[in-house]
Amino acid sequence: MKILVIGSGGREHTLVWKLKQCSAVGRIYCAPGNPGVGKLAECVHIQPDQIEKLKEFALDKQIDLTIVGPEVPLVAGIVDQFREEGLQIVGPDQAGARLEGSKSFAKAFMKKYQIPTGRYEVAYDPVEAKKKLKGFSYPVVIKADGLAAGKGVLICQKEAEAFGAIEDILEKNVFGDAGNHLVIEEFLEGIETSVLCFVDGETILPMVSSQDHKQIGDNDTGPNTGGMGTYSPNRVYTESMAKEVERKILQPTLKGIQEEKMDFRGILFIGLMITKDGAKVLEYNVRFGDPETQVVLPRMKSDLCQVFTHMLNRNLGKLKLEWRDETVVCVVLASGGYPGSYEKGIPIHGLDEIPEDVMIFHAGTEYKKDELVTAGGRVLGITAMGKDVEEARSKAYAAVDRIQFQGKTYRKDIGLR
Numbered sequence: 001m002k003i004l005v006i007g008s009g010g011r012e013h014t015l016v017w018k019l020k021q022c023s024a025v026g027r028i029y030c031a032p033g034n035p036g037v038g039k040l041a042e043c044v045h046i047q048p049d050q051i052e053k054l055k056e057f058a059l060d061k062q063i064d065l066t067i068v069g070p071e072v073p074l075v076a077g078i079v080d081q082f083r084e085e086g087l088q089i090v091g092p093d094q095a096g097a098r099l100e101g102s103k104s105f106a107k108a109f110m111k112k113y114q115i116p117t118g119r120y121e122v123a124y125d126p127v128e129a130k131k132k133l134k135g136f137s138y139p140v141v142i143k144a145d146g147l148a149a150g151k152g153v154l155i156c157q158k159e160a161e162a163f164g165a166i167e168d169i170l171e172k173n174v175f176g177d178a179g180n181h182l183v184i185e186e187f188l189e190g191i192e193t194s195v196l197c198f199v200d201g202e203t204i205l206p207m208v209s210s211q212d213h214k215q216i217g218d219n220d221t222g223p224n225t226g227g228m229g230t231y232s233p234n235r236v237y238t239e240s241m242a243k244e245v246e247r248k249i250l251q252p253t254l255k256g257i258q259e260e261k262m263d264f265r266g267i268l269f270i271g272l273m274i275t276k277d278g279a280k281v282l283e284y285n286v287r288f289g290d291p292e293t294q295v296v297l298p299r300m301k302s303d304l305c306q307v308f309t310h311m312l313n314r315n316l317g318k319l320k321l322e323w324r325d326e327t328v329v330c331v332v333l334a335s336g337g338y339p340g341s342y343e344k345g346i347p348i349h350g351l352d353e354i355p356e357d358v359m360i361f362h363a364g365t366e367y368k369k370d371e372l373v374t375a376g377g378r379v380l381g382i383t384a385m386g387k388d389v390e391e392a393r394s395k396a397y398a399a400v401d402r403i404q405f406q407g408k409t410y411r412k413d414i415g416l417r
């Protein structure tokens, strides 16, 4: 089986690492990949938004299975375009990708199918938004409707801040077209949980739970990032919580997918807030999470190619996924200054001193001549497995200490919450 993975982050490195272990795997290509991926697969110089080129490549190489990492090509309709050519691809069609591509669409979907979520309003102009804001208490959450690379969600502590957010989105267009309209949402208090699911339109199969740590600083301080680290399983996601989520969230979501006639053979990532009134949906994503994938896939015993094949044949109902009981922790090493501006091209040292049982997933790295250097905000995901969270943390942080680059920034509290 020839496989193409689209994307260049730690998520894609983890996907390639896991796919490499499949019994039916042949060649793996990754577009564009990164230096870590390059040790396992052939990197191809095509960007994730170059859909036409990706399609030509898949046709030319007779790719049997394509897996899309990031959301941008999914929302742009890559799945419809590949399926028109008879190419097998994991992901929702463009109609299904709207669950991530438009927050107002996702909220209306949740309302229609009675899926627990925060109260919300949609507004198209600042006067309307400021009027609707009066119905909410503080803090309040204001979200640009479209894709904003994880930056479009603003948590506002008081009215002046909320007015500023509304003006930024609707008047100053800081998120471009993604901010044509916005969602005002009730602030939900609790512990976040990420639940990634395999979906084939008839069955929804959840993977093990995880928790991201979105803010840059320890104890959830400072601005939001793409994700500074994860652990799995999430200690608040008990078996009884999983059952409640299956009944109140997963099954109604599947029903909605069917009734809206989405061709959803892909990954649905449900961002949950576990509140004192139970689990509520914060958001849907239509892809694997980054860095959730880095802790979920190492726990998966099942053959991922087989899961994807069953998914594409709408046969997931026949599968039982198997998981390791161990805990996995991933600590992200970021560039100094991230999520603001940061320098690139800084040499990275110490990777050859890492014990074999620690997995290093590359994100923003590249080779400059023969030297590995930083090339992005999130640089590496240091990932370790242990019998419990303490053991996984101590292995991961021991490796973190051995890796050096100027400006190295990371959280010390991954998995402690």
Ligand code: AMP
Binding pocket: 118, 141, 150, 153, 185, 186, 187, 188, 189, 192, 214, 271, 282, 283
């Ligand atoms: P989203 O892109 O919708 O996941 O939002 C990014 C992050 O903002 C989430 O992971 C939460 O930490 C936070 N967030 C989003 N919506 C809410 C909400 N209604 N209440 C509290 N926090 C939220």
Ligand code: GLY
Binding pocket: 150, 212, 226, 227, 285, 288, 289, 290, 291, 292
């Ligand atoms: N870790 C959050 C995301 O992938 O969107």
